[in-house]
Amino acid sequence: MHSSNKILEKVYGAKTDDDRRQAYNEWAQDYDRDVSGFGIQLPYVGASVFARHIELGTMPVLDAACGTGMHTLPLSMxxxxxxxxxxxxxxxxxxxxxxxxxxxxxRMALGKPLDIADDHFAASYCIGALAHGHAPPESLNELIRVTRPGGLIIWSTHAHLNERTQPYQEFRHALTSDRQWIPIFETPPFVSMPDGDSAIQHAVYVYEVCS
Ligand SMILES: C[S@@+](CC[C@H](N)C(=O)[O-])C[C@H]1O[C@@H](n2cnc3c(N)ncnc32)[C@H](O)[C@@H]1O
Incomplete structure (x- = not known):
């Protein structure tokens, strides 16, 4: 299934890092207004999951694919x-x-080695970016590398299953089988943009990095 929403299909359909950069550079000025119009739920759910699992004072925190920071503003408040x-x-x-x-x-691209030292971050947060046309499943290896053992990674991916979303689900389970991380919490799947494309579901996950 591809998205019926033209803007979403453009960003999910990006094939190269240049395509992704260009698509989001073009969308940046209107992004908050457009996704608010789609009824975006991810920033609220992501921030709520973060606040339930991460102690105040935990830092530094990597916000990977931070976008305009919609999901981080409530945490800052x-x-x-x-x-x-x-x-x-x-x-x-x-x-x-x-x-x-x-x-x-x-500026840094997920899916490539990150210019960040091993175990640098106390926690990592990655909302709305582990998806087709965005950051590949292998980006999770780098999030684990740069997060301290015992630190939490809070991230989302699509929860409706098709050929685009399945690799992310398979990858997260493989990392658990491999003892790279331990699952701590996950939300139920939810419709993340009810007024944008009601077929798209997301879930937000919390994993603890193993030593
Ligand atoms: C749907 S937005 C989500 C932004 C933000 N995390 C939020 O929840 O509001 C996806 C973001 O991922 C960024 N992005 C896409 N592919 C990326 C990649 N491979 N590496 C880093 N950022 C990427 C885009 O530029 C965009 O800012």
Missing amino acids: MGYSGFHGIDISDGMLTIAKARGCYASLT
Whole structure:
């Protein structure tokens, strides 16, 4: 199944890092307005899961594919800090900077080795980016590498199953079988953009990195 929504199909259909960068650079100015119009649920669910599992004062936190920071602003309001955002799109990073809730913002692509030392982050947060046309399942290896043993990774992927989403589900279970991480919590699948494409479901997961 591909998305019936033209904007979503464009970003899910991106084939190269240049395509993704360009698609999000073009969308950046309108992104918050458009996804709000889609009834986006991910920022609220992601921030709620984060707040339930991550202690105040935990830092530094990697916000991988931070976008405009919609999902991090509520956490910043709650007193969380030390967020370091990375994203492939300068346009999205520019809007995130204006939100004022990041300690640093850097252009970096998931799916490639990250220019970050092993075990650097106390926790990692990656909402809305582990998806076809975005960051590949193998990006999870890098999130595990840069997160300290015992640290939590809070992330989302699609929960409706098709040929585009299945590899992400298979990869997360393989990482568990491999003892790379331990599952701590997952939300039920939910319709993440009811007014954008009601066939798209997401779930948010919490995993603890093994030593
Ligand atoms: C749907 S938005 C989600 C943004 C934000 N995490 C949120 O929840 O509001 C997806 C973001 O992933 C970024 N992105 C897509 N592919 C990427 C990649 N391979 N590496 C880094 N960022 C990527 C896009 O530029 C965009 O900002």
